[in-house]
Amino acid sequence: MSSQVEDGSGSGGGSGGGRYRREDVARAAGVKVRNLRYYQERGLLPPPRREGRIAWYSDDHLTRLRLISDLLGRGYTVNGIGELLHAWEQGGGLSELLGLEREMTRDWVQEEPVTLSRGELRELFGPTATAADTRRAAELGYVTIDGDLVTYPNRRLLESTLALVRQGVPLAEILDAGEFVQAQAAAVADRFVGLFRRYVIDAAGMDGSAGPEGLERLSATQLQHITAAVAALRPVAGEVVATEFARAMARRVDTEVAELLRTEQ
Template sequence: MTEIREYRREELARLAGITVRTLRFYRERKLIPPPRREGRIAWYDDHHLARLRTIAALLERGHTLTGIAELAEALDHGRDVADVLGVTPTEEEPVRLTPEELAARFEGQVTPDNLAAALDLGYLGTDGDEIVHISRRLLDVSSALVREGIPLAEVLAAGRRVREHVDALADMFADLVLRHTEEEDAVQRLRPLARSVVEAELSLALDRRLRRDGEHGEGPQRGQRPEGSGGPEGPSGSGAF
């Protein structure tokens, strides 16, 4: 088991790239959990350092301290990630991991920027010393893509694009159902049909893509983007942290 290092206040601030005054301010705003106390000495650990680096990355992405504080307070008090994010009941199974387990899954690519991106997308939250991923399936897919050599940052970027497309599909399906039924639970009851349509269409789309690649050679080489991959026709890959 990996030993968690501990730091005095000044050392933690230096490693996080902030001042001691800023660290005190974050503590007062409850952006970080309280330190372990040994007499008059406050000891912080790697979890505090990771939280501070995540705060910095979220601030760079335009999040406010108020919003970050609300998220941190809710998660530190053990609320379910889906509740914090305002997500309705789902078929997806959340997964709890330690920071070390998360780092091992993604081969050292859990940087502050990637962690902030995952939080921004709603994939990750924290509950005490644990990290909670909102979907076991997405966690398994994204870690498999990283093992295949795809950088985690690109997996997250693809996940953001996929999110945009599936949100549009969900709206289209819900609008279709609600136009033709008065049942309050119709969308929930018929969601397996929507999932089947998306899975079938994606499978057929991949078949078409593979046929095109076969007709024109072996397709793009490793490290190259296929022509038109950034166009409006849809994502060329998927996955989510």
């Protein structure tokens, strides 16, 4: 699958370094392509930079689109979002707000997508993988299906799955394990986000139940404080989870090896 995303000079509407075609920025932000023009018409999104017939969007466009989607998901109207963005721009806090959103969402997931035809997928996994497995993988978010094409958002996850299958683990069992891990990961994420909200966001004076007027009161200084906290705490959650999982695996493997040695005696 060819990528339309480039690194290089910034594009219109911001200083972000990435360059995205219309379809790619919409896909990355999780919005429909037609929404881009609508947001531009409503003044929520700056126009892209044009080079000939190509419209290039920047990282700042992507960040703003994600912010718009988040606010829509929280019940704000398009007019309300426009008023918020205008208030932040007038108060000089919009760059801090966009920086906060960018800091809070970047780097959590680093994925390299892989797109295969269904035939290529059968060659990789062999006869043990069924159409039902593919449908379930899509339900769990491990793949997206577009006609005859199946896209894995994460190449490493695909390679890990293949390694298990080649060791004889049924794909259905791997998907069961994946669903279990998703539930546990969601619980861990909820715990860390709860701690962050209680001791960082609320401490900065941002009540989690605040409406638009509360968001308008969030000053540039508060936004900078929260952004700095996100940058400092970002590695912590991942390190804690990775370390505890490694320790748990070591204990569990030690127990299994000891059991095997006893059965050999």
